[in-house]
Amino acid sequence: MQSISRRGFVISATAAAAAFGLDGPLEFLTPAFAQKADKGFVKFKVGDIEVIQMYDGVWEKAHDPGFVKNASLDDVKAALKAGGLTDAHVPITFTVTAIRTKGKLVLFDSGTGAQLAPTAGLITKNEVWKAAGIDPAKVDTIIITHFHGDHITGLMAKDTNAPIFPNATIYVPAAEYKFWTDPSVTAGAAKRIQAVFPTWKNIKQFEGDKDVVPGVKPINSNGHTPGHTSYLIGSGSRQLMVLGDVTNIVALNVRNPGWHLAFDANPTLAEENRRKIFDRVIADKVTVTGYHFGMPGAGKIKKDGKGYVFEPVKSA
Numbered sequence: 001m002q003s004i005s006r007r008g009f010v011i012s013a014t015a016a017a018a019a020f021g022l023d024g025p026l027e028f029l030t031p032a033f034a035q036k037a038d039k040g041f042v043k044f045k046v047g048d049i050e051v052i053q054m055y056d057g058v059w060e061k062a063h064d065p066g067f068v069k070n071a072s073l074d075d076v077k078a079a080l081k082a083g084g085l086t087d088a089h090v091p092i093t094f095t096v097t098a099i100r101t102k103g104k105l106v107l108f109d110s111g112t113g114a115q116l117a118p119t120a121g122l123i124t125k126n127e128v129w130k131a132a133g134i135d136p137a138k139v140d141t142i143i144i145t146h147f148h149g150d151h152i153t154g155l156m157a158k159d160t161n162a163p164i165f166p167n168a169t170i171y172v173p174a175a176e177y178k179f180w181t182d183p184s185v186t187a188g189a190a191k192r193i194q195a196v197f198p199t200w201k202n203i204k205q206f207e208g209d210k211d212v213v214p215g216v217k218p219i220n221s222n223g224h225t226p227g228h229t230s231y232l233i234g235s236g237s238r239q240l241m242v243l244g245d246v247t248n249i250v251a252l253n254v255r256n257p258g259w260h261l262a263f264d265a266n267p268t269l270a271e272e273n274r275r276k277i278f279d280r281v282i283a284d285k286v287t288v289t290g291y292h293f294g295m296p297g298a299g300k301i302k303k304d305g306k307g308y309v310f311e312p313v314k315s316a
């Protein structure tokens, strides 16, 4: 948690728990920023890119000794505590990023669609969309980082798999599509993906490093999944990188970039790309968003000893 400044605005622990599924108080610098966060979203600018962060909730993941392959359960609990979080479970939060750039609204990943955990799906349930000024029916561009269920389930209705964004073009990394649509893959959401995605005409695969849509450049960050991709928007000192799952929650995987979480398909490659991308965003002063960073879920990564720290954005 940040220290509390005189100008700071502190959300009560109860409100924070209700809005964010967190234990402690959250501080945002301006009341306006805090009020929006309380409704489940924040907006801020990076250069002329407007960034909208929407909170989808939390999965209170039960402890599992195999969760971090190269750290003990005690180490995991200590890291959660040191990060100001509960150590009763692993609080894995979900935050969806949207941007307005070059006159277009672009959504990155889709949220959990209220189908993965009873404490997640706030975007769907609480009309965070409307509060944030986004009409899901009018979203025309969605770009996906990878095909883990927490990132794509919001694309499809619960029982029918009907498209939630029928008018959008959904851009996906070709390597990710190829992997998950292989019938021999059965993990995670694979079977659902195989049943649904090939029937949708609005999915567009891309390869290479050319802009996916004007101004949005794909950055290879494979390892977490075979086609995991991050995205860089803007230029110079005004850049935003949508990390996706280059790293999991800050208290564990930003502090300990060498920790190999069970979610990483190729942990060695995931760590290599994590370190490479952290060093790049630090060198270039890039603002990042992390899908599992909680709210506001955007800010700067900084070097700190052997690990890194995350400094959240503080104002609109």
Ligand SMILES: [Zn+2]
Pocket (backbone or CB within 6 Å): 148, 150, 151, 245, 291, 292
């Ligand atoms: Zn994820």
